[in-house]
Amino acid sequence: MLFSSIPGLEDVKEKIIQAVKNNHLAHALLFHGPEGSANLKMALALATYLHCQNPQDNDSCGECPSCQKMSRLVHPDMNFSVPVPGEGKEDKEDKKKLDPIAAFRLFAIQNGYGNISDWVYQNDFEKKQLNISKNAARQVIKTLSLKSFEGGYKIMLIWAPEFMNAASANSMLKILEEPPEKTVFLLVTSQPEQLLTTILSRTQKVMVRAFSDEEIMSHLVAENMCSREGAVQIAPLADGNMREAYRMIDQVADENTVLIRDWFRACFSVDINQIFNFVDNFSSKDKESQKSLLLTGINVLREVMLDKAQVNNLMRSADTDRDFIHKLGSHVLDGQKISRIYEILNTAYYHLERNANMKIMFADLSFQIARVMKPKQTAS
Secondary structure (H helix, E strand, O other): OOHHHOOHHHHHHHHHHHHOOOOOOOOOOEEEEOOOOOOHHHHHHHHHHHHOOOOOOOOOOOHHHHHHHHHHOOOOEEEEEEEEEEEOHHHHOOOOOOHHHHHHHHHHHHHHOOOOOHHHHHOOOOOEEEEOHHHHHHHHHHHHHOOOOOOOOOEEEEEEEHHEEEHHHHHHHHHHHHOOOOEEEEEEEOOOOOOOHHOOOOEEEEOOOOOHHHHHHHHHHHOOOHHHHHHHHHHHHHHHOHHHHHHHOOOOOOOOHHHHHHHHHHHHOOOOHHHHHHHHHOOOOOOOHHHHHHHHHHHHHHHHHHHHHOOOOOOOOOOHHHHHHHHHHHHOOHHHHHHHHHHHHHHHHHHHHHOOOHHHHHHHHHHHHHHHHHHHHOOO
């Protein structure tokens, strides 16, 4: 992974490279940035630069044996710790147990802008609670206590460190503060606010900003992923999120939008049987699918607002959904109702993150939306 493989962000790259050249690189760095940013790629590019046997002024050489190993993330002094499900009885008996490090190498190479949801779906972790356990923390300490294989830096990259519980985080405090010589920790997250203060205080923060529209446009065109005209349309909608830009290029029919449409219709007509059918359907899905569904609902509200403001050039919905969105805004939702349903969906997303009872939550959510859509008919 080279700095040159990351589009734009020259300001961030320059700060990192100068820190290495001036010997001001901290032993524990926290790469944080919004979802779809290059936080993971930037950390890996730094790791490649530190391992490179012939580093250039602004990047790794990309040709030495160390760079070649880093291109496949198989350098013996490059280590990883990632969130995985806790082991149950079935997992212990499963002889074909997943190798999380091999899986993460593949994930990082193929999906460098991916998020935790992508990691979950890639490895069939649905309906499983992820964490970086105390045992994983002990493994980190054990790994770093060994000498470097090739005599250079020994690097430990911890992806999504917010999944460390208090016990695992506390286990690593001492080695984070006083690591062995030439040992570097690279923590990568999009949710630094969820990290324990004790972890945050022991790291130097590297803010990886969102991509600019021009950086996204230039990248998509340079990689022949779409035409210049298509890139001009996609970049503003991606809002700095490269993952979202990729998704829009390869966009397929969104089944969630159809579900949201039919659910909203059931709420508007207060069709009790239909509402509870949707509640059963939604609650049977895995947690990440439920999150995606609520986010789709929020996106539909955004589309309604854009339609009402007559700025169709900014709308992202498929042409087949435009009629539903227009009617929803024209006949059902005014600005105040859109704002209220937006708040309701965001609150539901918050409760979903904190393991609320799914059936109760979706039932309550449905009737709240029904009351907003038709307050006179549904008021108690």
